[in-house]
Structure formats: C-alpha cells, structure tokens
Amino acid sequence: MSVIYCHNVAVVGGGISGLACARRLSQQGVRVTIFEAAPVLGGQIRTATVAGHLVDMGAEAVHTAAPGMSALISELGLADELITSNPSISWLWTERGLRRLPAGVGPSGPQRLLPILNSRMMSIGGLIRAGLEPLVPRRDIGSDIAVGEFVSQRFGCQVVERFVDPVLGSLHSGDVNRLSLRATAPDLAAVADARSSVILKRRGRQNGPTMSFATWVNGLTTLVERLSADTRIEVRTSTSIDSVTPMSDGRYEIRSTDGLVTRADAVVLAVPTRIAAELIRPFSQNAAEMLGHVRYASVATAVVAYPRALITKVRALTGTGLLVPSSRHRLLKAATFLSTKWPHLIDPTYALVRFSSGRVGEQEIDNLDDAALVARLHNDMQDATGITVKPTEYHVQRWPAAIPQLEVGHLELVAKIRANLESHPGLTLAGASYDGLGIAACVRSGERAALSCLAVPSQPSG
C-alpha cells in the first residue's frame, strides 16, 4: 500500500511561527490554510506611523546572526534591502545616573571582565567576587536552574542585579530569579554542563559571531508580507479557532467562532499556551493542565516624537537606548532611541524614541490610559536623561499576556506536553511559548512543526 503524506494542514495563528511553518509546507506541495484571529497577519510584529515614519510597535529588530535567519532572509530576496542598526552604545540607568553598558555584557552576564572593571558600576567587593569566577567550584546544575541563581553562584549577586536583570530580565519582561537557564541562556547552560568557567570558556570565543540587528525601511512587517506572499497558502484573517476535535479517520476537525468547519490531516497550533491549552483539551487533559502553568507578562510600547531642535543637548540620545533595572521600580523598562539606532529613522524635525513597559506580575500599565501611560514613561525618561521638552506625538500599543515566561523547568514541561500529544500525530505546537522568544527562534519552531506535519500520512477523505 502506498502512503500519501499529509496534503492538507491547518495552521492556527498567523504570527511569525505560523507563517514560517505555512511557507515550508507550501513549498513541499502541501495545501495550507492559516487561521488568524486578528484582522491582519504578523501577531507580535506590527507597524504604525508616527511623525510620518513607519515604526515597529512589537518586535523591532531581527538578529541576523541567529541560526537560519540570514538564510531565510536571502531566500525571501530581502537581504539587499536590510538596514543594520548604527553601532553605538547602550546606557544603563544606575543609582548614580546613566552608565555605558560595558562591552562584552550579554543577556546572561559578562563575557569579559576588563570592561566591567573599567565601568565603575560595581563596588570593589562586587568586582573581586566577579573576578573570582574561574576559581568558584563548578556545580552540577541538574535538570535546570534559574539564570539569576546560576550567575549569582558564578559571579556574585551584583552582576545579576546590575547586568543580568536589566538586560535578560528586560528582554523577557521577567524575573531573572525564575527564568530558566536552559531556556533563556542555552549557551551558558552548555558552559555549566561542561563544568567550565564562564570567563575562561568565553575567552577562547571572543571572535565568534557578533550581534547584528536589522530591519527594513517599512519595518518588520516586510518579513511578514514576504513570508505570506505565497499565493498557494490560503489565509483566513479575522477567524478565531475555538475547537479542534479528533475525527474517527485520524484527521482533525477545526471550528471557528463564526461557524466555519475545516478538516485537515494535521493541525499546527502556533498560538499562546492559554489558547492552545483549550484547543488540545479534547486530546489530553493532562497536557492542557500543564500548558496552563506557563505565566505571561503583559507589556506596552509607546513610540513618541520629540522636537529635535529642542533636545540637541540631551547627551543620552547619542546612544541607541537605555535599560532600566527592575530595582529602580520605574514604569519605564527600556527606551530605544530610534532616530539614533536606525539610519532610516533619522529625521531633521523629530527624534523618535520607543518606550517599553510591563513586567511579569505588574498590572500598572492596565490602569493607565494611553495619555497617562506616555506621561509616566516620559517622566522616567526625563529623570534618566534630563530631557525636559514633552513629546508632540505618540502611538501606544498594548500587548496583553504577550511574553511567555520561560521559567525553571520550561524545556522539560514542553517536552512532557509534546510527549502527551504523541498519540495524535499531526497535532503540533509551535511558537515563542514553547521554543523560545524572538523571531529567529519562532522561525525555527515553525519550520520544525512543518517537518513534523510532513511525516504524517494523509487519510483518504470522505
């Protein structure tokens, strides 16, 4: 008997993960339908116009050195149009004012000690403790550990408070003492598993790939548009899926809230865990319960335009942005100086700045209307940089329950959930909530989901 492989896949969720998945399937001749609840594709990639410029309100840059990313960009014919961010410094807003983020400090702590020694951002005691890292006994981290706990063991708690919290914590809108080392800092986890010293291990790798961030002149929706340009993919926007049920022939029945019923050989759920939990409940109550354990942070971004002529003396704006440690208890989590960071956003009249706010467990942003939110964020910016003039234009985007918290044990949890669904080949989970935050991780997750669908035999319809 010949087996006809999966020819009809429903992808639920038209964010970057669902789109990457649909594209790979379509390239293999599979009939794909994307169901997207919102009126537009892209999920957490969305642009808006502020002071006449297209600016990103969700994801703002692709990391081109991430595995697979530059290959995809070339394949989509977008490499020549890439705009890379201007090289400049980032600021940390410390108790003693703005300080340059020392070179070699990544999301998971320092890779080099000398820039930290020179940064004057740590006490003498903190510096000595960090410098002892190569001598600190290397413990087994077991199945997982919080990134904050690990870095604190290796370098001392000042490194966690002053560097890891504002960089990695801000990126994940999370608590570094709960975020998983394996899920959020896999390079560091590998060093830990090898029982190496972080400093000594990294010293040998200083010429590794550099961080390179890029976008396009119309923002990251360029990527969304190009990924969805395949006319063989059927796209149903404004279509929210509220149930997936197993059929007796092994296929799946997908129902939307407006009564649309579709049958497919395979279903990819590229949606946040709280949505996926309900959709997989008919297949595994256990997996649905486990998915319910993933926490989320709600965040909001505001892009504001300052009149350029009135802010020429604000020295901070020579950098590409600033990060705010959670210990400062400010609403502002980070500010990106868009008109310094991106060559295409330089404007003779305005300086564009993007404010980020919202951390896990905080509800404050929900209690403020857009004008009040911008006023609070601007006040924090004023305290940090000394800017006095108020923004003349702004756009606010709220992202409720958007950033999944990849907390200790996350990878194990996701593996267990996937194992629970193994008896339903073709029912696949993809996206940031499972395989990691960020466009590059989501593309990889979507492409892996496509591969697993391709292995599903097609059932005779009828």
Ligand SMILES: Cc1cc2nc3c(=O)[nH]c(=O)nc-3n(C[C@H](O)[C@H](O)[C@H](O)COP(=O)(O)OP(=O)(O)OC[C@H]3O[C@@H](n4cnc5c(N)ncnc54)[C@H](O)[C@@H]3O)c2cc1C
């Ligand atoms: C403010 C912000 C800034 C960020 N900055 C960056 C950055 O600079 N660089 C970077 O790489 N990453 C960044 N990220 C992270 C990155 O954007 C996300 O990790 C990624 O876009 C998530 O993609 P996804 O497809 O997994 O999920 P999503 O983008 O959330 O897509 C899921 C989709 O599913 C849809 N959906 C939900 N329920 C249903 C349903 N029942 N039926 C049908 N559809 C449904 C949703 O409407 C949504 O479109 C940022 C995120 C945010 C919020």
